[in-house]
């Protein structure tokens with residue numbers, strides 16, 4: 001996302017608003033072979049809420065719209081993340097996008113909810129998640145970030 005924005009800023013110039021300075025949590029898979037049994041773990045960057053502040057939910061997994069009960073700073077971040085969803089959706093040729101954004105003001109944590117239309121429901125449990133994916137274009141409202149970058 002940051003590469004896309006950096007490239008687009010070169011084309012579009014400086015926007016009349018600030019772009020949130022956030023990054024995704026660093027993660028890695030670690031495998032350990034113990035007596036012939038391989039165990040795989042998801043290792044995540046440690047985020048200390050007592051230092052970084054409390055987590056904020058920006059966009060849930062049941063709608064592509066930013067949550068409405070956010071303060072001004074969180075609302076700006078949520079709109080930026082909504083723009084990121086839109087870019088991902090376009091870049092993935094409308095086959096997938098990432099949802100359920102939450103985190104701190106500078107560190108973004110994404111619950112691994114990736115909506116896709118290509119796996120015949122393999123990524124979905126019962127419920128309305130597939131409906132959320134198929135309604136993305138109807139429910140997403142382009143904001144100042146989408147409009148500036150001509151998404």
Ligand SMILES: [Zn+2]
Nearest residue numbers: 086142143146
């Ligand atoms: Zn948009």
